[in-house]
Amino acid sequence: MNTKTYNTENLTAYLLGALPEADAEIFDELSFTDDGFAGELSAAEKELVDSYVSGELKGENLKNFESFYLASPLRREKVEFARNFQAFAAKEMADKPVAVVESPPKHGLAQILSNVFLIRRPFLQWGLAFAALVFMILGVWLLRENVRLGSEISESQRERDELLKRESELQEREKQLQAELANRQTANSETEKELAKIREERAKLEQELKIRQSQQQQRLTEQRAENQRTPNAPEKRGLSIASFILTPALRGSGQLQSVSIPPKTAAVALRLELEPNDYAAYRVVLKNQSGDRILWRSGKLKSKSSGANKVLSVGFPAALLKTEIYSLEVSGLTATGAVEIISDYPFRVVR
């Protein structure tokens, strides 16, 4: 048995000395330490005594009551009190049934008013009646005020709830926007980095292109000047030579240099701008577009200096070239005689 399992039956058994000793000891302790239990026990005892007095106690309980409960003078006193009290209650109920049965005066206005009219002095009676009336009017007014205030409070509560809800929604939206902004800032930052990188690369390429164009222009000017210095040479031989400057193919540039060969050109002279290297000598091979056929092969060539760069000058008959794409493959010869391909000079021929 634990503290939660007491009920009318085992409380009655305890009061009648019919509970096993171990359980009785638990109840003994609870009767001191647990106010709730003490209250229930006291109520159960009064019920038991009342049942006995009114003749409702039967069987084993009646037997135990008479043999155990009535053994104590104090308990017999309780029985006596119950007997008298029941008689008194019955008498009271017979004398004033309405006053005591229907509604406690503490709570009922009708009862208060009816009690007022039980007073025998008319002056006081009317005075009290007037006071009661004033209180009644006051009560009605207070009731109305109470209802009004209640309504206002509930309205305020509703508005407050709505504001709280709105605030909560706004907070939620703010969080979403902040998160979105943070994402966008991250993405923007990455894009900006990439863009900067691309711009940097582009600037480098443009710079390089400008340098090369400038160099090409310079060489072209030099070539023209040289041509002007020896204006009759081809004519003396009855030959015309088309001269061009080629730069090495830039990886990924996609731009193809064009060589426009006028009619009646007998030979083509090309100046190949070399990338920095340490080779002692070079060989150049002219290949067709697919690279499977060698159209012309140079002998061992030495490079010349042109400004900061080195150049190779090659020449071959113009008849080798049609309107097509060709490539000059430059190889370097090492000191040991080994051949290493350095770069390609693809170009488009326009006739």
Add this chain to the structure above:
Amino acid sequence: MQKAEAKKNWTITSEAFHRFLDWLDEGKSSDGRNYLEMCARLVSYFDRKNCRNPNELADETLNRVARRLEEEGTIESETPAKFCYITARFVFMESLRGKDKAGVSLDDVLLKEGHKVARTEETEETEIKEKRLQCLEQCTEKLEAASRAMIVRYYYGEERAKIENRRALAASLNISVNALSIRACRVRDKLEACVGKCLG
């Protein structure tokens, strides 16, 4: 031996009594209500154990607890209620050894009652009964109007009618039947104490 004698002859001083009341109150003053409640619980306990002198044993218990409190300065091992119960149990065991157990049978009671009745004149008995009713009436009048109405109605009727009456009463007071019974019980305890005082 001297120590045991000193304990036996120990009497509570005013200071010790106030210390005892404070301890029972556990820091929340009850104006002596906790003391009276503990007295009542002790008396009921010894009475349920069929002890012949429950009031004396209750006094003895309270005395021992107060003495222990005086000796130790404080008792923190148990709550006051639990400590009083433990002490009461010892007192009860001692009373058993001292053959203090009541053990009064109904036959004895009836015999005594019968003997008393035989010796009491019928008019005297009626007077006592009338006196009791008078006291009850006086004590009931002292109750608050709501308590008076409730207690009278609570005990009105028999069997089924009584049960229905209580159910209706509980509903009108907006409480459960169980809560009503506890409330009625408290009012009746007050009345019982008042009538006891009235009868002397």
